[in-house]
Amino acid sequence: MLTMKNNHMPDENNIADMVRPTEVKHFVTYTMARVQAKLNAQGAAILKRHSKLSLVQWRVIALLASGNCDSLTTLCRLSGMDKGQVSRKLTQLVSDGLVRSRLDEEDHRSQKLSLTDEGLVLYDRILPIMRSRQAHITGEISQDELAILLEMLGRIETAADRRDF
Amino acid sequence: MLTMKNNHMPDENNIADMVRPTEVKHFVTYTMARVQAKLNAQGAAILKRHSKLSLVQWRVIALLASGNCDSLTTLCRLSGMDKGQVSRKLTQLVSDGLVRSRLDEEDHRSQKLSLTDEGLVLYDRILPIMRSRQAHITGEISQDELAILLEMLGRIETAADRRDF
DNA sequence: ATGCATCCGTTGACACATCAAGGAGCAGAC
DNA sequence: GTCTGCTCCTTGATGTGTCAACGGATGCAT
Numbered sequence: 001m002l003t004m005k006n007n008h009m010p011d012e013n014n015i016a017d018m019v020r021p022t023e024v025k026h027f028v029t030y031t032m033a034r035v036q037a038k039l040n041a042q043g044a045a046i047l048k049r050h051s052k053l054s055l056v057q058w059r060v061i062a063l064l065a066s067g068n069c070d071s072l073t074t075l076c077r078l079s080g081m082d083k084g085q086v087s088r089k090l091t092q093l094v095s096d097g098l099v100r101s102r103l104d105e106e107d108h109r110s111q112k113l114s115l116t117d118e119g120l121v122l123y124d125r126i127l128p129i130m131r132s133r134q135a136h137i138t139g140e141i142s143q144d145e146l147a148i149l150l151e152m153l154g155r156i157e158t159a160a161d162r163r164d165f
Numbered sequence: 166m167l168t169m170k171n172n173h174m175p176d177e178n179n180i181a182d183m184v185r186p187t188e189v190k191h192f193v194t195y196t197m198a199r200v201q202a203k204l205n206a207q208g209a210a211i212l213k214r215h216s217k218l219s220l221v222q223w224r225v226i227a228l229l230a231s232g233n234c235d236s237l238t239t240l241c242r243l244s245g246m247d248k249g250q251v252s253r254k255l256t257q258l259v260s261d262g263l264v265r266s267r268l269d270e271e272d273h274r275s276q277k278l279s280l281t282d283e284g285l286v287l288y289d290r291i292l293p294i295m296r297s298r299q300a301h302i303t304g305e306i307s308q309d310e311l312a313i314l315l316e317m318l319g320r321i322e323t324a325a326d327r328r329d330f
Numbered sequence: 331a332t333g334c335a336t337c338c339g340t341t342g343a344c345a346c347a348t349c350a351a352g353g354a355g356c357a358g359a360c
Numbered sequence: 361g362t363c364t365g366c367t368c369c370t371t372g373a374t375g376t377g378t379c380a381a382c383g384g385a386t387g388c389a390t
Contacts, residue, residue, distance in 0.1 A: 035318050036201045038325035046330045080199045109355045109368040137324045152314050153200050155305045160203035165211045165298050274338040274385045
């Protein structure tokens with residue numbers, strides 16, 4: 001086997017190095033993927049424990065309850081979720097009786113979305129649970145630190161927009 | 166969770182935010198989900214531009230090239246990826262001639278994984294591209310800030326382990 | 331050696347993510 | 361009018377993420 005040439009040199013930015021136990025903690029993309037996965041798992045587990053909602057379903061309900069959106073497009077713009085997926089989730093939620101979808105009289109392309117009474121009851125029941133979870137997650141972090149965290153995530157988000165590598 | 170209405174901090178890099186200010190962007194879980202999605206999209210786009218690899222395929226190759234793992238289980242432990250998913254990706258990579266899988270003579274449950282010469286050539290070609298991307302992402306952040314970010318992510322990760330809500 | 335817990339990897343099932351194509355409605359230009 | 365281009369939403373295709381069940385292999389205790 002003539003693989004001597006493939007003796008890769010160590011390098012601070014070498015992806016291969018990020019798997020070394022000593023360095024794995026220092027890579028942002030790597031860490032974020034792991035933390036994100038855990039947050040998703042936690043959210044899904046909590047919802048499963050207290051309802052039959054999936055994470056996406058809950059997000060849709062919460063966004064509608066917030067009063068900041070009333071159509072699929074505005075909901076997607078707000079959350080960054082994909083139109084297609086949200087559309088599918090909405091048909092579920094409507095058939096489950098949690099969300100009401102009525103034709104927008106002023107624009108027949110659009111639909112006015114709102115929670116049903118049942119959806120609102122569910123929201124009111126789940127909300128405090130998710131709030132306490134949120135408090136637990138951010139509990140160890142001061143407001144100032146939280147602002148810094150969000151600001152840095154914003155910078156990473158901007159860096160992630162570049163595609164010309 | 167979604168009803169905090171104070172103190173909106175404009176994100177100059179996000180048009181949607183300026184059009185319709187909202188508080189959703191100030192929640193860590195939502196923000197991380199969005200940033201993570203963008204990072205994934207960026208990685209996938211870069212790989213598509215320079216190869217036919219998917220993000221997961223690249224990660225598997227990079228992990229194998231690192232020399233820190235040589236079986237499915239160790240690979241999964243290192244990366245946190247799901248063994249089922251990695252198993253499927255490996256069969257693809259083997260049939261594409263990038264990875265070699267041989268029975269472990271000392272433990273017939275396990276398989277010895279390694280990159281083929283072709284896989285190594287591909288790795289050497291893609292690595293510098295991904296390295297410059299990594300540098301671009303972390304270049305926006307100073308070392309001190311990076312330490313703070315990772316430390317906070319660590320705290321969030323710990324908080325995400327709790328399930329009894 | 332026999333039972334048994336455990337580990338390795340595969341597979342199935344399902345939810346979620348992303349992208350693209352397309353129908354229907356609307357609005358402006360002509 | 362009607363052409364054109366845009367928006368709202370649906371649907372399909374494909375890839376990714378997560379969980380669970382399974383069979384084979386191993387090691388250990390009895």
